[in-house]
Amino acid sequence: MSDYNFAYLDEQTKRMIRRAILKGVAIPGYQVPFASREMPMPYGWGTGGVQVTAACLTPDDVLKVIDQGADDTTNAVSIRRFFQKTAGVEVTEATAEATIIQTRHRIPETPLTEGQILVYQVPIPEPLRFLEPRETETRRMHELEEYGLMHVKLYEDIARHGTIATSYDYPVRVEGRYVMDPSPIPKFDNPKLSGNPALQLFGAGREQRIYALPPYTQVVSLDFEDHPFVASKAEHDCDLCGASDSYLDEVITDDQGNRMFVCSDTDYCRTRRAAGLVGRLGGEAA
Amino acid sequence: MNARIFYENSETSQEFRCAERPLLAVRGLTKRYGERIGCAEVSFNLWPGEVLGIVGESGSGKSTLLSCLAGHLAPDEGEVVFATAEGPRDTVTMSEAERRRLARTDWAFVHQNPRDGLRMGVSAGGNVGERLMAVGARNYGAIRGRALDWLERVEIAADRIDDRPRAFSGGMQQRLQIARNLVTGPRLVFMDEPTGGLDVSVQARLLDLLRGLVREMGLSVIIVTHDLAVVRLLADRLMVMKGGRVVEQGLTDQVLDDPRHAYTQLLVSSVLQV
Numbered sequence: 001m002s003d004y005n006f007a008y009l010d011e012q013t014k015r016m017i018r019r020a021i022l023k024g025v026a027i028p029g030y031q032v033p034f035a036s037r038e039m040p041m042p043y044g045w046g047t048g049g050v051q052v053t054a055a056c057l058t059p060d061d062v063l064k065v066i067d068q069g070a071d072d073t074t075n076a077v078s079i080r081r082f083f084q085k086t087a088g089v090e091v092t093e094a095t096a097e098a099t100i101i102q103t104r105h106r107i108p109e110t111p112l113t114e115g116q117i118l119v120y121q122v123p124i125p126e127p128l129r130f131l132e133p134r135e136t137e138t139r140r141m142h143e144l145e146e147y148g149l150m151h152v153k154l155y156e157d158i159a160r161h162g163t164i165a166t167s168y169d170y171p172v173r174v175e176g177r178y179v180m181d182p183s184p185i186p187k188f189d190n191p192k193l194s195g196n197p198a199l200q201l202f203g204a205g206r207e208q209r210i211y212a213l214p215p216y217t218q219v220v221s222l223d224f225e226d227h228p229f230v231a232s233k234a235e236h237d238c239d240l241c242g243a244s245d246s247y248l249d250e251v252i253t254d255d256q257g258n259r260m261f262v263c264s265d266t267d268y269c270r271t272r273r274a275a276g277l278v279g280r281l282g283g284e285a286a
Numbered sequence: 287m288n289a290r291i292f293y294e295n296s297e298t299s300q301e302f303r304c305a306e307r308p309l310l311a312v313r314g315l316t317k318r319y320g321e322r323i324g325c326a327e328v329s330f331n332l333w334p335g336e337v338l339g340i341v342g343e344s345g346s347g348k349s350t351l352l353s354c355l356a357g358h359l360a361p362d363e364g365e366v367v368f369a370t371a372e373g374p375r376d377t378v379t380m381s382e383a384e385r386r387r388l389a390r391t392d393w394a395f396v397h398q399n400p401r402d403g404l405r406m407g408v409s410a411g412g413n414v415g416e417r418l419m420a421v422g423a424r425n426y427g428a429i430r431g432r433a434l435d436w437l438e439r440v441e442i443a444a445d446r447i448d449d450r451p452r453a454f455s456g457g458m459q460q461r462l463q464i465a466r467n468l469v470t471g472p473r474l475v476f477m478d479e480p481t482g483g484l485d486v487s488v489q490a491r492l493l494d495l496l497r498g499l500v501r502e503m504g505l506s507v508i509i510v511t512h513d514l515a516v517v518r519l520l521a522d523r524l525m526v527m528k529g530g531r532v533v534e535q536g537l538t539d540q541v542l543d544d545p546r547h548a549y550t551q552l553l554v555s556s557v558l559q560v
Contacts (some may be wrong), residue, residue: 131405144383147391148420152405152412155419157411158426159448224426 006166008086013037017055017210021201022210027179030142032127036208046079046104047205053102054269055081056117056201057083062090064098064118069106069247078103093267101147101285105168107189111245111267112198114215120183127171127181147179150222152164158227172219178220180211187221188247190231192217236261241272307369309334309474309506310355315356315364317347324350330525330535334473337507338499339521339538341514341553348510349478355508356476357385357394368392369475391421394467398479399536400459404451408558409438410462411447417470432489436465440495457488461495468499477509481516493519511559514557518542526550 005011012037020034038045054158057063063083067076071093079102080091092098095110101121112118118182128138131149141149151173157165174180182193183202193200193213200213223229234248239260246268248261260281263269273282308331319323325347332338340348346378355366355376365376370392377385378382397403414433415423423429434444437547440461442454451459460480467475480496481489497520500507509520515539517524525535525549534547545551 007349131408144386146420149417151419151424152408152416155415155426155429156408159411159430181391224425226427 004105006024006056006059006087007083008039009037009054013051014055015191020210021052021055021212024201024210025199028176028213028217029174029180029211031209031211033208034210036205038206041078041082043206044123045075046102046121048203048207049104049119049205050079050082050203051101051204052102052201052210053168054087055080055117056100057089059089060089061099061178062092062097064092064095064101064267065103065106066101066106066265066267067104069108069249070266070267074141076201092094095188095267096270105184105186106194106247106264107185109243109263109265111269112196114197117194118198118200120185120200120202122181122183122202122207122209125181125202125207125209127179127253129179138186140179143178146277147173150176150179151224154222154224154227158224164223164227164229170229171222173222174213175218180219186233186247187229190219190229191223191231193217221284234261237279238263238269239279239281241269241277241282243269243272247286304523307374308332310327310508311367311370311374313365313367315354315361315366315373316550317350317359317361323347324359324533325354325530328331332474332506332508332533333503334506336523337505337509337521339517339519339524340508340510341512342527343512343553346527348527350530351527352510353478354380354479356375357389357395358395364411367533372430390417391470392473393472394472394475396460396467396475396477397465398482400451400456400463400543403463404459406451409448409450410442413462413466414469416468421470424560432469436469437462440465441491447546450498457492458482460492464496464499468503468505469501473506475505476505477507479508479511480512481513483510489516496520505556514554528558 017034020032024030024032039050041047065076067073070076083089084091092261093208095108100117100119104121126138126142128149132138132153146247154164155237168186169181169184170190172180172182172193182190195216199215202211202239220228234250236248237244238248240247240262243263246263246265250259250261252259293302310332311526312330315328327366328351340351342348354361361378366378367374368377373476411430411433412434417423417430418429434447437444437447442458442461451462484492493516511517521538524538524541525532526541534541534550541550542554545554
């Protein structure tokens with residue numbers, strides 16, 4: 001153990017954050033303001049998510065941190081080390097073993113279970129921001145449920161690209177009330193937001209907002225009758241494990257135009273390969 | 287003088303009498319800015335299908351009055367009773383949610399500067415479609431169809447539907463703003479100097495267009511302007527304001543051809559004759 005207070009933040013700060021979380025859980029999709037603290041990492045690196053995780057963490061928790069689905073990228077590694085050092089909690093890469101998962105822009109492929117907490121890092125929590133720059137006005141719009149503007153954004157997409165080209169950060173409506181920004185997860189993950197048995201918490205450090213989806217909350221992706229929502233992914237199977245149902249990253253392998261598609265969820269891919277499943281390039285690359 | 291008498295004698299009074307109650311009844315509307323008054327004790331009735339012009343010099347309180355009527359400013363005294371589908375309601379005391387619902391269904395507001403009334407970063411079609419989507423339209427094809435129809439009605443070429451208003455001329459922007467406001471078929475339109483800042487030939491075409499739309503859709507309009515030619519062409523009835531108060535009101539031709547109040551006489555005689 002170290003000289004840090006458990007999970008870095010002082011107890012009063014954690015209580016303040018827990019109060020915001022409780023309020024967020026009570027009003028699904030509503031952005032609760034909170035007094036975001038300076039964290040020993042730059043804004044944009046998950047300061048909001050880290051504060052939410054710190055407030056939820058207990059010494060018995062098992063923590064998993066992913067960045068775009070991967071357990072071994074810089075952001076994930078540094079946050080995992082941060083909590084190992086300041087909280088001394090056990091960490092894991094296996095989704096099923098974790099009790100708290102902090103994620104940057106993905107929902108794990110392995111279905112979550114009751115009792116798990118998924119913490120999202122959110123850069124811009126306000127879904128209406130790019131259409132309406134005034135904070136006073138967007139708050140009023142949430143208050144009065146004036147969400148026509150959200151569809152103007154989707155209309156512009158179809159007018160310009162022929163289809164709804166928004167592929168991440170896709171706006172959703174929570175329990176028929178608040179329109180919510182699901183943080184920049186790919187829209188492939190949007191259906192997993194709805195009816196999820198895990199508690200989902202969203203923290204935006206710079207913007208000082210926390211919002212939440214309690215377990216089994218109904219979440220609907222916005223769309224048009226004649227242009228329905230489609231959870232899209234690359235038309236491929238994973239080249240390492242052969243999975244056809246997971247979200248894929250495209251990796252350029254040389255300068256001859258060769259490329260491979262691999263699961264963005266590294267834990268999911270590794271588990272499948274350990275079970276003997278092999279994709280197109282699985283033998284040579286792995 | 288009594289505006290009501292002129293009004294009963296007008297040729298069109300027949301159809302106005304058919305309406306049982308006014309679309310908008312304003313009583314004793316007052317807005318103060320600290321010690322100064324914005325507008326004071328304004329009362330009038332607006333009947334369905336009627337175009338009311340409000341003229342006066344800069345600072346006479348006409349824009350303040352319009353903002354109070356449209357719910358952008360909260361008046362200090364008085365009531366503004368609008369005949370909603372569910373019966374007459376005082377829009378000053380109704381909740382903001384209801385007032386904003388009115389503002390995107392039964393009402394429309396045309397700003398002097400189209401940049402205030404348009405979303406400059408959104409295509410022309412999206413601008414026209416916004417009000418439709420705000421009242422629950424969720425079919426892209428239908429929204430686009432209505433947008434195309436309205437662009438045609440305000441004489442904007444159909445192939446400009448995906449262009450942003452930034453790429454439009456001033457006159458086109460103003461016409462787009464009008465299309466965006468009228469697409470949901472409002473019953474009452476507030477206009478704040480709709481022809482200000484446009485050159486005279488564009489003004490003339492815009493006025494022509496407005497006159498056609500007003501007659502065709504049977505709109506009631508309250509139009510604020512300092513341009514007497516605009517009210518001569520569009521307005522049935524006229525209110526002249528000075529120092530925040532209504533100094534004269536009556537039928538447009540009556541007021542302009544036979545002004546009673548000294549200020550109205552000055553105003554009418556100040557118009558340059560070319």
